[in-house]
Amino acid sequence: MTRFSPQTQTSIDFAADLFRQSKHAVVLSGAGLSTPSGIPDFRSTGTGLWSSDEPMEVASLSTFRTAPEKFFKWFRPLASQIFNARPNSAHCALANLESAGHISSIITQNIDILHQKAGSKTVIEMHGTMKTLTCTQCYHQVDAETHLAAFVEKGDIPLCPKCNQTLKPDVILFGEQLPQAAWFKAQHEARQCDLMLVVGSSLEVLPVAGLPMQALDRGAHLIIINNTPTYLNVRADISILEDVALIIPAITERVLNG
Numbered sequence: 001m002t003r004f005s006p007q008t009q010t011s012i013d014f015a016a017d018l019f020r021q022s023k024h025a026v027v028l029s030g031a032g033l034s035t036p037s038g039i040p041d042f043r044s045t046g047t048g049l050w051s052s053d054e055p056m057e058v059a060s061l062s063t064f065r066t067a068p069e070k071f072f073k074w075f076r077p078l079a080s081q082i083f084n085a086r087p088n089s090a091h092c093a094l095a096n097l098e099s100a101g102h103i104s105s106i107i108t109q110n111i112d113i114l115h116q117k118a119g120s121k122t123v124i125e126m127h128g129t130m131k132t133l134t135c136t137q138c139y140h141q142v143d144a145e146t147h148l149a150a151f152v153e154k155g156d157i158p159l160c161p162k163c164n165q166t167l168k169p170d171v172i173l174f175g176e177q178l179p180q181a182a183w184f185k186a187q188h189e190a191r192q193c194d195l196m197l198v199v200g201s202s203l204e205v206l207p208v209a210g211l212p213m214q215a216l217d218r219g220a221h222l223i224i225i226n227n228t229p230t231y232l233n234v235r236a237d238i239s240i241l242e243d244v245a246l247i248i249p250a251i252t253e254r255v256l257n258g
């Protein structure tokens with residue numbers, strides 16, 4: 001077991017108490033949750049794979065439309081990394097909390113399907129998903145694992161099996177609207193919850209970054225676990241600036257086993 005500083009241990013115990021008392025706890029997860037699984041944050045510049053490209057430009061709807069080969073060249077290593085990534089101890093701990101009835105839903109800014117791979121059931125994907133692709137012409141939706149295999153391996157741009165037009169990964173690109181149904185669900189969850197846990201998000205990307213504020217305004221407790229401070233740490237009941245892959249399992253252990 002990891003030994004934490006007395007201050008961190010107190011925060012972990014307090015967080016576990018809040019989960020035990022909560023009747024409707026919601027998690028908001030961001031890129032920092034998946035970095036221990038080896039997935040870089042594609043929305044921040046200068047990280048790993050994307051240091052040579054400008055993600056805002058290449059990962060945009062307009063690049064996808066006007067220069068799909070450029071988009072897919074950028075997208076290929078990301079797709080490959082995501083397909084090979086495995087959930088880390090924090091994803092697994094959150095799935096355990098959910099199956100024990102301590103989490104109602106997970107709102108995620110991640111596209112990597114790692115919550116689902118870990119066993120989480122109610123996952124609201126705010127920035128889309130790597131699970132599927134949709135035809136830009138006839139809207140036929142296909143499974144990513146089958147239709148991206150040749151692309152990841154050889155670089156062939158994925159084409160619709162029905163009409164042969166380019167398939168677009170169902171991830172939300174820059175310049176694209178958030179999925180409306182997911183946004184409504186996320187807002188509903190933020191307004192209903194009595195506890196929100198923000199994990200691995202620096203709360204910089206709107207409108208998702210505003211959800212914890214909606215929860216706070218209705219009297220919910222707020223826990224923030226991220227390796228850098230966010231604009232809401234001053235209002236959080238608990239904030240822990242440490243590795244999510246250590247802290248989340250420790251909180252879960254305490255909730256489930258006392």
Ligand SMILES: [Zn+2]
Pocket residue numbers: 135136137138139140160161162163164165
């Ligand atoms: Zn089609």
